[in-house]
Amino acid sequence: MDEKVDYDTLESALRRCDASWDAAQTHGLLTGRLAASGMAAGPDWLTHVLEGTDDSNAACGECQKLLNTLYQSTFWQLSERLSEFTPLLPDDDCDVVERTAAMAHWSEGFLHGLVSAKHGDELRNRLAAEPLADIIRDMLEITRADFDETVDEETNEAAYVELVEYLRVAAQLAYEELSEVRHASDASAPDRETMQ
Helix, strand or coil: CCCCCCHHHHHHHHHHCCCCCCHHHHHHHHHHHHHHHHHHHHHHHHHHHCCCCCCCCHHHHHHHHHHHHHHHHHHHHHHCCCCCCCCCCCCCCCCHHHHHHHHHHHHHHHHHHHHCCCCHHHHHHHHHCCCHHHHHHHHHHHCCCCCCCCCCHHHHHHHHHHHHHHHHHHHHHHHHHCHHHHHHHHHCCCCCCCCC
């Protein structure tokens, strides 16, 4: 699966179809839902992201194609345990303030994806136990991440890189930890090639 979605391209497409989710939140939500529900997460995630948009808007068709590609590549990266998985965030040449805000939004989306999945007590119990409880606490802190104007740019940049790496590893760990919880969902999942 070589096809990937660029942050700016998805962000622009979501804006054109008047989605209320931004690109970082969208990918965070998808990653959290995939960890909790596996392939079965796709259709519900797509509906959630595009809720309230106008189906007759031509931009929505383009956005759905991008989202389908994002779904396929993210599922593939997580399920194949590939080290290339990374949160969908602005490029490194963007301002660190913008990247920090996007990182916080990604974390919000991820947490929403985990806790809004429907698996009852089994999922709740796993999320309340280590290591997932620690991941959730850490990500809640990251949702409040902000650019620190009192320190130099290099220090802020290093902190950002460290947090993004944490998110990357934490998302993969959550996916592994929840493999038993989502097993039943995978059995009744839609075809991997499309959600529509």
